[in-house]
Amino acid sequence: MTLAPLAALDPAGQAAILGAQYARLGAEDMLREALLGDLKGRVALVSSFGAESVALLHLVASVDRGTPVVFLDTEMLFPETLDYQARIAQALGLTDMRIVRPSPDDLAGDADGTLHQRDTGACCHLRKVAPLERALTGFDGWITGRKRYQGGQRIALSKFETDEAGRLKLNPLADWGPADVRAYIRRHDLPPHPLTAQDYPSIGCAPCTSPVAPGEDPRAGRWRGEAKTECGIHVADGKIIRGAA
Numbered sequence: 701m702t703l704a705p706l707a708a709l710d711p712a713g714q715a716a717i718l719g720a721q722y723a724r725l726g727a728e729d730m731l732r733e734a735l736l737g738d739l740k741g742r743v744a745l746v747s748s749f750g751a752e753s754v755a756l757l758h759l760v761a762s763v764d765r766g767t768p769v770v771f772l773d774t775e776m777l778f779p780e781t782l783d784y785q786a787r788i789a790q791a792l793g794l795t796d797m798r799i800v801r802p803s804p805d806d807l808a809g810d811a812d813g814t815l816h817q818r819d820t821g822a823c824c825h826l827r828k829v830a831p832l833e834r835a836l837t838g839f840d841g842w843i844t845g846r847k848r849y850q851g852g853q854r855i856a857l858s859k860f861e862t863d864e865a866g867r868l869k870l871n872p873l874a875d876w877g878p879a880d881v882r883a884y885i886r887r888h889d890l891p892p893h894p895l896t897a898q899d900y901p902s903i904g905c906a907p908c909t910s911p912v913a914p915g916e917d918p919r920a921g922r923w924r925g926e927a928k929t930e931c932g933i934h935v936a937d938g939k940i941i942r943g944a945a
């Protein structure tokens with residue numbers, strides 16, 4: 701991936717050019733270009749170690765196990781997710797695992813840990829958005845596992861975006877469907893998140909995630925009963941969405 705000729709463009713322009721240039725690349729080739737090309741060492745994978753995360757983690761590890769991997773521990777996660785993160789990181793041999801937590805200053809805004817009951821947007825901001833912004837300082841891009849089939853704001857997801865800070869945002873699995881994810885996990889015999897066997901097809905913080913009934917949208921259990929569908933660390937119209945979507 702050569703960014704030099706694109707230097708005159710703003711980040712959104714770079715993302716548009718790269719998006720067109722790499723539209724036909726499969727996920728592995730796109731990651732190979734990003735992680736081993738001119739962006740080597742300047743791109744991090746941000747992973748929730750959730751229900752489908754192991755596929756992208758395995759893909760990234762197969763290209764470069766030294767890729768920085770950022771895991772946001774909001775201190776509200778299921779214990780199963782914390783155990784799974786440690787187990788998968790070891791199994792894949794990830795050598796630059798970065799576990800990021802809210803700072804004491806962040807948590808001063810939620811001293812009793814109940815902010816999520818009153819204002820999920822504010823809670824996601826202090827437990828996710830602010831720590832992630834710190835973690836990504838110094839990187840020129842980051843990789844996410846978001847996919848169009850997940851619906852909501854993701855329907856029109858591009859493989860390349862930019863965030864508010866001007867970093868490239870790479871979504872190599874944007875055009876994967878659920879069957880692609882399942883097939884990849886099966887082909888590589890990857891261990892599933894333990895909660896997927898308990899009707900959690902999408903897994904975030906424990907207070908804001910519930911099981912999903914057959915036929916429901918896979919993300920129906922996230923912030924159930926609220927209009928909110930994203931945690932505020934994603935991009936719409938070229939800007940990071942802060943707070944409730």
Ligand code: SF4
Nearest residue numbers: 820823824827905908
């Ligand atoms: Fe807070 Fe819920 Fe957002 Fe987690 S998902 S940061 S608990 S509002």
